[in-house]
Amino acid sequence: MTGSSSTSSRLLDTGGRATYEPALAHNSVIEHPAHRLTVAEPKGLKMADAVKSAAKLREYETVFLVKPDLTDENVDKVKDKLRGIINRDGGKFLRFTIWGKKKTMYPVAKQPRAIYIHAHYLGGSAMVAEVERNMRNFDEVTRFMSKRLADDVNPESHQPQEDLKLAGEDDNKPFGGAEREGFGGFDNDMDDEGGYNG
Numbered sequence: 001m002t003g004s005s006s007t008s009s010r011l012l013d014t015g016g017r018a019t020y021e022p023a024l025a026h027n028s029v030i031e032h033p034a035h036r037l038t039v040a041e042p043k044g045l046k047m048a049d050a051v052k053s054a055a056k057l058r059e060y061e062t063v064f065l066v067k068p069d070l071t072d073e074n075v076d077k078v079k080d081k082l083r084g085i086i087n088r089d090g091g092k093f094l095r096f097t098i099w100g101k102k103k104t105m106y107p108v109a110k111q112p113r114a115i116y117i118h119a120h121y122l123g124g125s126a127m128v129a130e131v132e133r134n135m136r137n138f139d140e141v142t143r144f145m146s147k148r149l150a151d152d153v154n155p156e157s158h159q160p161q162e163d164l165k166l167a168g169e170d171d172n173k174p175f176g177g178a179e180r181e182g183f184g185g186f187d188n189d190m191d192d193e194g195g196y197n198g
Contacts, residue, residue, distance in 0.1 A: 056152040057122040064144035065114035078140050085134050091123030095161040100168020109142040
């Protein structure tokens with residue numbers, strides 16, 4: 001009879017002798033002369049806590065480079081593809097920030113410049129792997145890097161924001177520091193006849 005239980009009462013086995021105890025609320029402690037027993041929570045409460053913790057997501061950012069010759073429409077297509085992947089897999093997309101066309105430290109995909117794009121989103125632990133797997137397949141994307149910013153983020157506390165576009169470097173700037181203040185160019189050193197003003 002030690003294995004049977006009822007909803008209104010419980011039969012406890014305490015080291016060789018059975019003791020009849022009334023039913024107790026969950027997480028209560030039974031004091032008995034021989035043993036101190038703890039009644040565990042029902043499985044339903046543990047599952048409810050698991051669902052609550054599953055609602056928490058991780059916060060990520062991904063910076064990626066796309067080819068510099070892409071038009072704004074093609075950049076928007078890449079953004080829409082990425083936004084669709086994140087939303088499809090249960091994530092929450094927060095914001096794109098286009099940093100513009102910038103010079104890279106070394107040629108990337110045989111190009112000295114690239115368009116830098118920053119993506120900020122929430123997702124599960126497998127989200128980054130799926131995002132990066134898809135980016136490898138995009139012909140427009142040449143490089144990418146992802147970073148986890150925070151764990152256990154409540155998605156309700158982060159609202160999506162409007163995409164932001166920043167001005168990149170000006171393509172028409174002269175090279176070699178000619179944009180410095182006080183630099184008048186090479187013509188200032190010459191007089192009207194082509195001689196040197198010393």
